[in-house]
Amino acid sequence: MNSDCPPNKIITEAADWLIRRQESPLTKQEQEQFDSWHDQSKDHQKAWRMAQTLSRSFQSVPSGLGNTVLKRSQKDRRQLIKLLSGLLVVPVTGVIAFKTLPVSNWTADLSTATGKQKTQILADGSRIIMNTHTALNILFDDHLRQIYLIEGQIQISTAKDSLSRPFIVTTQYGQVEALGTVFQLNQLSDGIEVSVQQDTVEVTTLSGEKQLLQAGQKAVFSQYDISHPKPSHTADSAWVEGQLIVDDEKLSHVIHEISRYRHGWLRCSPDVANLKVSGVFQLHDTDTVLKNLANTLPISLVYRTPYWVTVDKPN
Amino acid sequence: MSQPSVDSLYKDNQPWLFNWLVKKLGCQHRAEDLTHDTFVRILQTQYKQKEFTIEQPKAYIRTVANGLVVDYFRKKSLEKAYQQALNEIPELTQLSEETLYLLKETLEQLDRLLERLPKRVKSVFLYSQLDGLTYAAIAEKLGISLRTVKRDMQQAYIHCLTFSWSEDSE
Incomplete structure (x- = not known):
């Protein structure tokens, strides 16, 4: 095994053992199971060695000190964000600040800000289109073409590789291996939606579930399971053209989609959440989209500031 | 190789990067340091990955430099919290210089490790690891289900192990 590439399965198993041992002392039988797990390979041993180092590190820190330092307030972070960002001229709350420039994205290889898209051609000729608010790392070596999706939505068209290296997208829930294809990943709140436009991909969750998806299919996976494949629609890839296509969707869903492309706070009041919407919207100008919605639906837009908009019932 | 050498990369980009960092950091010396660190980081990456090309x-x-700036500010805020803890917890001052140094190194490592975890996952994990609370106690404290606590713990463990896997080159 290439030591640069963490073996997801072994790491997940090590995490499970850590949790089991924390819940209650192992029985004799469990201890035997653990021992034979541990002795399977060098990688198993390495994973467990790291697990022990981690526990020891925490144990070595006096809890008062650890609490003050590691749980230090979000306020400092907020100041940090203000310091770092030339964009935040209006005073905003922490939530919005985090949304504008997520901390985790600053160290990513490639990222897009809210409302922006970017196309990147990789060293092997593959193409990545990144949607709004997306961050990823690129790890290419002699054996593997690997993308680590930190957050957001991407469409990938893989190119044929002269070294025949596999093309894999890794996420926090598992990985997707491309078998010569065009496909998309979208990070949802509790999983990843994969939809395939050309050929086939293989999804493997952290827990080891596998599923092949063909062109025209989509599915959502989390670390434990993969949903049944459903047909995907052309509307799913409309974002690549900067459009949002909806057919008989709830207004709350449409507002949520639009909010991904806007700085600040966009909220839909429960009073109008269930209104149904159909149409094609241009995502580069969300203010106009909102105005059009207000012209065709019984709703009103309440602008507290340009960054704080509520969609409400007519006043 | 069609790749521009690090030499020309440095010559072409050092001036704007330096000015950009001065603006972010408000300090010429720090900006000089981080300009240097940025190119060292790029050299290291290039050395490690043969297929590496910069598009x-x-x-x-800018992305690499930004990461270093964030890291700089994170360390600075850690330093502040660390000093605060020294003032507030008298027992700490009885520890030897060496122990304190090691503790600070450990905190620095853990802080970096936990940085990317979602807020709730991080709280759950720290209640378990620092305060030694049971999963049931954490569930009650945060008003979430036991199942959620376990999932959060799993996510945190996987994250930490994955992250340290690549750093541990043994």
Whole structure:
């Protein structure tokens, strides 16, 4: 095994053992199971060695000190964000600040800000289109073409590789291996939606579930399971053209989609959440989209500031 | 190789990067340091990955530098919290210089490790690891289900092990 590439399965198993041992002392039988797990390979041993180092590190820190330092307030972070960002001229709350420039994205290889898209051609000729608010790392070596999706939505068209290296997208829930294809990943709140436009991909969750998806299919996976494949629609890839296509969707869903492309706070009041919407919207100008919605639906837009908009019932 | 050498990459980009960092950091010396660190980081990455090519040098350099700036501020805020803890917890001052140094190194490592975890996952994990609370106690404290606590613990463990896997080159 290439030591640069963490073996997801072994790491997940090590995490499970850590949790089991924390819940209650192992029985004799469990201890035997653990021992034979541990002795399977060098990688198993390495994973467990790291697990022990981690526990020891925490144990070595006096809890008062650890609490003050590691749980230090979000306020400092907020100041940090203000310091770092030339964009935040209006005073905003922490939530919005985090949304504008997520901390985790600053160290990513490639990222897009809210409302922006970017196309990147990789060293092997593959193409990545990144949607709004997306961050990823690129790890290419002699054996593997690997993308680590930190957050957001991407469409990938893989190119044929002269070294025949596999093309894999890794996420926090598992990985997707491309078998010569065009496909998309979208990070949802509790999983990843994969939809395939050309050929086939293989999804493997952290827990080891596998599923092949063909062109025209989509599915959502989390670390434990993969949903049944459903047909995907052309509307799913409309974002690549900067459009949002909806057919008989709830207004709350449409507002949520639009909010991904806007700085600040966009909220839909429960009073109008269930209104149904159909149409094609241009995502580069969300203010106009909102105005059009207000012209065709019984709703009103309440602008507290340009960054704080509520969609409400007519006043 | 069609790749521009690090030499020319440095010559072409050092001036704007330095000015950009001065603006972010408000300090010429720090900006000099981080300009240097940025190019060292790029050299190291290039050395490690044979297939590595830079598609958009300016954007790439800015991303690397931004990461270092964030890291700099994170360390600074850690330092502040650390000093605060020393003032507030008298027992700590009885520890030897060496122990304190090691403790600070450990905190620095853990802080970096936990940085990317979602807020709730991080709280759950720290209640378990620092305060030694049971999963049931954490569930009650945060008003979430036991199942959620376990999932959060799993996510945190996987994250930490994955992250340290690549750093541990043994």
